[in-house]
Amino acid sequence: MQAIYQxxxxxxxxxxxxxxxxxxxxxxPGRLVGLLxxxxxxxxxxxxxxxxxxxxSAGCVLIEGNTPGVATxxxxxxxxxxxxxxxxxxxxxxxxxxxxxxxxxxxxxxxxMLADLKLDPRQRIGAMSKGTREKMQxxxxxxxxxxxxxxxxxxxxxxxxAREYIxxxxxxxxxxxxxxxISTHLxxxxxxxxxxxxxxxxxxxxxxxxxxxxxxxxxxxxxxxxRDVFRC
Amino acid sequence: MMNKLLKYECxxxxxxxxxxxxxxxxxxxxxxxxSRLDDSFAGAVGIPITSVLENFFEVLTALFVFATIAAxxxxxxxxxxxxxxxxxxxMFSLPATPWQHxxxxxxxxxxxxxxxxxxxxGCVWMANTTGESEAAQAFWVQFSLRDTMNTVxxxxxxxxxxxxxxxxxxxxxAIGSRWPQQRMLASIATYFVLGFILQxxxxxxxxxxxxxxxxxxxxxxxxxxxxxxxAAMNQTAFAWGIAGIILLLFAVADxxxxxxxxxxxxxxxxxx
Numbered sequence: 308m309q310a311i312y313q314x315x316x317x318x319x320x321x322x323x324x325x326x327x328x329x330x331x332x333x334x335x336p337g338r339l340v341g342l343l344x345x346x347x348x349x350x351x352x353x354x355x356x357x358x359x360x361x362x363x364s365a366g367c368v369l370i371e372g373n374t375p376g377v378a379t380x381x382x383x384x385x386x387x388x389x390x391x392x393x394x395x396x397x398x399x400x401x402x403x404x405x406x407x408x409x410x411x412x413x414x415x416x417x418x419x420m421l422a423d424l425k426l427d428p429r430q431r432i433g434a435m436s437k438g439t440r441e442k443m444q445x446x447x448x449x450x451x452x453x454x455x456x457x458x459x460x461x462x463x464x465x466x467x468x469a470r471e472y473i474x475x476x477x478x479x480x481x482x483x484x485x486x487x488x489i490s491t492h493l494x495x496x497x498x499x500x501x502x503x504x505x506x507x508x509x510x511x512x513x514x515x516x517x518x519x520x521x522x523x524x525x526x527x528x529x530x531x532x533x534r535d536v537f538r539c
Numbered sequence: 540m541m542n543k544l545l546k547y548e549c550x551x552x553x554x555x556x557x558x559x560x561x562x563x564x565x566x567x568x569x570x571x572x573x574s575r576l577d578d579s580f581a582g583a584v585g586i587p588i589t590s591v592l593e594n595f596f597e598v599l600t601a602l603f604v605f606a607t608i609a610a611x612x613x614x615x616x617x618x619x620x621x622x623x624x625x626x627x628x629x630m631f632s633l634p635a636t637p638w639q640h641x642x643x644x645x646x647x648x649x650x651x652x653x654x655x656x657x658x659x660x661g662c663v664w665m666a667n668t669t670g671e672s673e674a675a676q677a678f679w680v681q682f683s684l685r686d687t688m689n690t691v692x693x694x695x696x697x698x699x700x701x702x703x704x705x706x707x708x709x710x711x712x713a714i715g716s717r718w719p720q721q722r723m724l725a726s727i728a729t730y731f732v733l734g735f736i737l738q739x740x741x742x743x744x745x746x747x748x749x750x751x752x753x754x755x756x757x758x759x760x761x762x763x764x765x766x767x768x769x770a771a772m773n774q775t776a777f778a779w780g781i782a783g784i785i786l787l788l789f790a791v792a793d794x795x796x797x798x799x800x801x802x803x804x805x806x807x808x809x810x811x
Binding site: 355358359360361362376377378380381383385387389390391392393395396400404407408409 | 543547627
């Protein structure tokens, strides 16, 4: 099977500081991959490079054989780690924006998911709570039949009930021929759903392994392994 | 993709500008009505209420006319600033190139600014108050079709200088966004510092040019003098030559500002 995502010698420097150093890995379709690491380990930088929001200092990212650009953005659904939806727009404006820009966007699915959140289509995004905005952003990202989902901290800053909703939304809605990359610190919450794990430490890829394989090798759960590696 | 970006940009800007345009039109219409009403009381003893109302609506119309232009400029600046902020995470993940985002914002900014200027002028004309209407009439005389080439030149100059103004602001914001914090402050500082550097560079270039010409051999200087004297004989051609050079300089400046800004938001994008 051909890899949907490849990082080849990927490096990113911010001035003199190295954020990512010589990353080499591949992700196959149909895999749910956890991108784990402590703060400042380079998770967000890696996802931003993959989403085409940053340019690598060296090496490259290939998504379906293309470097990030218009072609990769049509097949990649990116969820940033912050609230990016314009506050002045209404819920239905956002749905129609996604519908117009992404050919793989399922408007009916998005409307149903937003109705589950009890969102009025005429409601202004600026008037929503932070948690609701995060959930809406996730619903929009997951309403696409993308080939690659890049989810940056989808569980960050939400209550446990919302976490449950978010994880179920991801599991229910991702296309089985697609790969999903989820960046998080909340290892315990995502452990049960992951197929593979990428662990970053100080901008370097420490480990890329199947979750079951890692459990067998270490004799620990992923959460325990993570705590063990990054113990202060 | 460009059409879609432009459509959403115009919708976002229109949501705020259209009510302001409508408010300006309503107040100028009211001023006009009250002014006509006041005329019918001309010669009455004392100060009729219509006179007070006329002054009140004139002030409101003037404020709205000012707000129309100011809000339009501020809004368009804010739209680009937001592109380099949190909203950039959404906009730059759309399948469009950075130059398309820039072009959509620039087209919308120039279009709405020209529309705001025209609406403001139309409202001043509609309000028909003495001083402003004279100014508006003078403007229309200038832009009348009696002198088509002058009008074309002025319109082109207006459009190119408007593009330069917005592109210069975009460049300052793109440079300001390189800072990890206090980006607004960095953008404002860049506006003044870059402006100062550009002005000093132009002064130095002019002085260097003057020194160079002054030190040219006498025969070359005589050649220049002859050229300008001959050119001055044909005033129309000379004027159009100068106009062409001015437009060309603006176009070159716009090109440079565009290229640098596009490079910064393509290769050096630094979202917060």
